[in-house]
Amino acid sequence: MTPPVGDGAFARWLAARAGDELLALRAEFGHDDPARLRDAGDKRAHDVLVSALSQWRAGDAVLSEEGVDDPRRLTAERVWIVDPLDGTREFSEPGRVDWAVHVALWSRNVGLQAGAVALPAQHRLFSTDHPPAYPPLADPVVEGGRPRLRIAVSRTRPPAFVAAIAEELGGELVPLGSAGAKIAAVIAGEVDAYLHAGGQYEWDSAAPVAVARATGLHTSRIDGSTLEYNQPDPRLPDLLVCRRDLAGELLAAVARRAEET
Numbered sequence: 001m002t003p004p005v006g007d008g009a010f011a012r013w014l015a016a017r018a019g020d021e022l023l024a025l026r027a028e029f030g031h032d033d034p035a036r037l038r039d040a041g042d043k044r045a046h047d048v049l050v051s052a053l054s055q056w057r058a059g060d061a062v063l064s065e066e067g068v069d070d071p072r073r074l075t076a077e078r079v080w081i082v083d084p085l086d087g088t089r090e091f092s093e094p095g096r097v098d099w100a101v102h103v104a105l106w107s108r109n110v111g112l113q114a115g116a117v118a119l120p121a122q123h124r125l126f127s128t129d130h131p132p133a134y135p136p137l138a139d140p141v142v143e144g145g146r147p148r149l150r151i152a153v154s155r156t157r158p159p160a161f162v163a164a165i166a167e168e169l170g171g172e173l174v175p176l177g178s179a180g181a182k183i184a185a186v187i188a189g190e191v192d193a194y195l196h197a198g199g200q201y202e203w204d205s206a207a208p209v210a211v212a213r214a215t216g217l218h219t220s221r222i223d224g225s226t227l228e229y230n231q232p233d234p235r236l237p238d239l240l241v242c243r244r245d246l247a248g249e250l251l252a253a254v255a256r257r258a259e260e261t
């Protein structure tokens with residue numbers, strides 16, 4: 001089958017294909033041996049992505065969580081930054097739907113140029129070629145003030161300071177797996193923010209950040225600086241994705257916590 005020509009549509013097509021493979025694999029393997037399912041999922045999705053990229057985007061470099069870091073990406077004009085299975089842990093747990101496939105395109109002139117995030121178990125696909133509308137506000141009619149702030153955090157590694165920030169701002173934490181699933185929850189208006197610190201890599205956020213930007217949301221490091229991709233060191237340890245109207249308040253709260261520690 002010939003994929004779409006445009007890069008955004010291609011990213012969407014590719015993320016959907018890998019997602020279908022992962023759903024099939026999960027059904028085939030079941031959950032009796034989670035470690036085997038995790039390994040097989042990472043490998044199957046990576047193979048789908050790299051074989052399609054080598055066939056249809058042969059001139060481009062690839063940075064994948066599951067591949068060896070190829071130094072050619074540092075001089076390439078275009079680099080696909082992919083996380084074949086984000087939320088590998090959740091993928092291996094029965095009934096969980098918070099795992100994703102990330103496909104992003106970085107180019108030297110533009111930075112993050114296109115991206116797609118498939119949430120196969122939720123039957124949802126977000127991409128820059130059809131950016132979703134800016135998320136609607138939660139019911140604004142809340143007694144005693146504004147709606148309660150909902151901040152998505154890692155299920156397994158929530159940064160210690162986020163609970164204090166939620167308390168200070170009168171919000172609540174929403175633990176979820178997968179960076180892609182959490183950013184998708186911000187895009188869909190299911191939470192208001194995703195705050196992470198303590199470690200992550202470019203592939204964990206490139207595709208969902210591309211979509212979040214296309215949607216008009218705020219995306220940055222937690223010191224407010226720009227998230228930069230295709231850097232020599234692919235570690236990108238922290239980020240904030242949130243509604244634009246909340247960014248100043250959340251960044252100020254993070255800065256106050258940083259001063260205290």
Ligand SMILES: Nc1ncnc2c1ncn2[C@@H]1O[C@H](COP(=O)(O)O)[C@@H](OP(=O)(O)O)[C@H]1O
Binds near residue numbers: 065087088
């Ligand atoms: N402290 C840390 N160091 C390195 N990677 C981290 C991390 N915290 C989260 N991540 C990565 O970010 C993704 C989302 O994590 P979480 O579900 O905890 O929010 C996961 O990607 P993978 O599932 O692709 O490995 C996870 O490995």
Ligand SMILES: [Mg+2]
Binds near residue numbers: 065083086179204
């Ligand atoms: Mg990941």
